[in-house]
Every structure is written in C-alpha cells, then in structure tokens.
Amino acid sequence: MGVWWIVVVAILAHTASAAVREYHWEVEYKFGFPDCKEGMVMAVNGQFPGPTIHALAGDTIVVHLTNKLATEGLVIHWHGIRQLGSPWADGAAGVTQCAITPGETFTYKFTPGTHFYHGHYGMQRSAGLYGSLIIDAAKGKREPLRYDGEFNLLLSDWWHESVLSQELGLSAKPMRWIGEAQVTLFLHYY
C-alpha cells in the first residue's frame, strides 16, 4: 500500500513539473538575403531560419503547422528525435503522414531530446525550412557535462540556383549536378 502511494505521488510530481510548449506556425516563401544575394527562402511566421524551440526535458511540444504555400505539400521532421509513443509526429511525408496540403494545418505533439527541425518534403530543407530545437535539463536536474556558455549555430549549404532547378537536375538522366554550394551559411541566432 505504502509503495503504491509513493509511486502515485512521484507520477503526479512529474506531470506537474512538465510543461506543454505550444506553437502556431505558418510556413511560406519570402524574399530574403541569406548571404549577400537576394534569394527565395522558406520562412516560419516570416522568420528565417525558423524560430528556436526552447524546452526542458520531459516537456511536451505541440506545433500547429499551417501550410501557406500556394502549390506545395509540407511536413516538418524533428531531426534525431526518436518519437517513442508518437510515431505519427515524425514528419516524413509519405511515410508517417501525408504531406499537409496548401491551406491545411497539422498538429505535431511529442516529448523530445535536443536537436533541430527541418522541412521534409521535396527540396524544402535546402530552401531554408529549418531551425533549432533546444531541450535543457529538467528543473532540479543537472546536465552531465560542465561548460562555460551556450552558442546556437546552424550550418547549411546555400545555392544561388533555385531548388526547383536543383531538383530537375538531380532527377534528370543523366543526372545534372548543379555544382558545389556558393555559400556555407553560419547562422547564429537565438
């Protein structure tokens, strides 16, 4: 009897400390300057790269993702997260879900580790649909490693040619490689 009581208290204490982090995201293309040349990037709520998700271990993340693209499907993959108990939230078009059609919204809900996220439909990651997903140690817990500070840095290839012509070249026979990226983006932001 006593043991069960302790278990119940432990479960209640755990659920009380875990928060739900809820986001409403709209994805569309916009003109931007990822390097010195104007190009077309994918933006989340007008922001490139997408907003950073900050959470504590054990929190639940809920993202209501709305496709504001005119003619493309959309999904987001939460890269590296194992999605134990929430396989439908993995965000692989044609594998764990159908792509979100223009004008529609899909809700992702999961409890993650620390990673990043990116578009997982067609060439959308290459077009700039990605951002950081940072999970800090839960309240009262310490991270296993000691360090002086934290620096959020995203690295990405960037081509001046459009992702559509990249895609056309990659699927052409014989394949036409568009060549190395013009730029490696070092995106430092919070």
Ligand SMILES: [Cu+2]
């Ligand atoms: Cu991925």
